Amino acid sequence: MVSVMRDYRHGQQPQQPAATIRKPPRHSKAAAAPAKVHTSIPWRLYGRALIWGIGISAIAWGGWMGWNWVREPQIMPINTLRITGTSARIPLSVVNAALRPYVAQGFLWMDPEQLRRRLDTLPWVANAEVRRVWPDRLDVTLQPYVPVARWLGSTGQMVDAQGKLFSVPPSQVPDNLPNLEGPADSSAQLIQQLTLFNQILAPLGATVVDLQEDRRGGWRCVLSNGVRLLLGSEDLLPAMKRWVAVAPQIKEYLVSGATMDLRYTNGFAVAMPTAATVSSQ
Structure with a gap:
């Protein structure tokens, strides 16, 4: 306090005590540079990986060669x-x-x-x-296959006893088979009806050579003696049985080309071919 007052008395500004300035320490260039770290190359690890890769490749190649060898027909031929x-x-x-x-x-x-x-x-x-x-x-x-009938004429399709359709070259279709015609999915039903009709016709010594079912369910058949029968869609078997029972009494009408309409409940109609009608007069 005394020194400051003295300075004012002499007209001088009071002197501040000199500040102490600390200079940063000088670091050497060696200290400023990062230290170099020397790492060793893992040659042993690389070697193991290389050996494993070569081994796997050899196994794969050997398996492929073995597979091709086993697939050769001469290894196990059919003798x-x-x-x-x-x-x-x-x-x-x-x-x-x-x-x-x-x-x-x-x-x-x-x-x-x-x-x-x-x-x-x-x-x-x-x-x-x-x-x-x-x-x-x-x-x-x-x-x-054991054919029972031709299907839709001689187109090469036939039907077996179970009603299954099968195809053969048209030239190989037998000539002595009956012909069946009907809807595409009705072959089994036609075979069943063919069997039943032939059983009923047996007393006359006749068989069905052509059997047709139309879209409305009506049936038509041609017998081995050339007589044509027309049947409806119902009561087929009773109608045919009635006709078979009467047929021996009308032998003169049982000629090739004659048509018997059995769609009546109490009888049947007969339509004779022109030649037969003229000769009977």
């Missing part, structure tokens, strides 16, 4: 074929032609189900069974 069910309609040469590409695949890789489907497409083959017998045999069993 024996046993085929049953061939006939004049299913010749052995046709069956062998269908078997050849499958047999060439070898015992292990031949697909029996695929071969069975191929054989089912052959004409006259109703069902085929294929079985592999260890170690080198192939058994093939064929079941042929």
